[in-house]
Amino acid sequence: MQANTHSAIFELEYNTERTHLKIPEYGRHIHKLINNVKAIENRDERNKATKQVIKIMGEMNPHLRDVPDFQHMLWDQLFFMADFDLDVDSPYPIPTKETAYIQPVKLAYPQRFPKYRFYGNNITRMIEEAMNWEEGEKKDALIVVIANHMKKSYLSWNKETVTDEVIFQHLLELSDGKINLLKKDEELSTSSDLLRINKKQTNRFSQNKNPQNNNNNKPRHHKNKNRK
8 A cells, every 4th residue: 555645744743742751761652552551441451451561661670670669669650651540450559649749848948147157157056055054154164165266267267366356346246245255354265376276177187088198108218138
């Protein structure tokens, strides 16, 4: 039978006219096969055809056979590609559009923008915690520790020097005026000591990042005892 070229052209399918593939990895033939299964009127025959489709889908994913609930995943994908309009007996709970498109609860990310970012959010939390403590020696000691840590963080950002008054003023601002060391004769660690600590921590971090010691990498020259 000679084909009619004119009619054959009109029967061609273009991607722009085709239905959207739910799961492109399975290809259009699997999607068409599922649509044909949906059209089967006899329920028993439809169940048999569905199991064959599941078998084919499993053969297309041999690398996932050891994945837990592999069969469950295939059945869920089958109903998804069938647009949840496939009336068959499933060994697993049949998903619906409502359950498949449930949006996860959006987690609130703790966005905090401190005035002095070089101190970080942890300093702000420490100051808030210190303000909740009862008055006494422990609270005073904690405030001094926080101030020293602030000075250390400041010197990590500005590797020159900083006066205690600047740190005390920043602490006063960050505590909303509740912690005032400007009125006390408190002295923090010197800038040179804190810079030395920062340098040691930087060197330790570099050594941990590159555990091989440079001295161990140097070639060793063995003396030849027989050499005169």
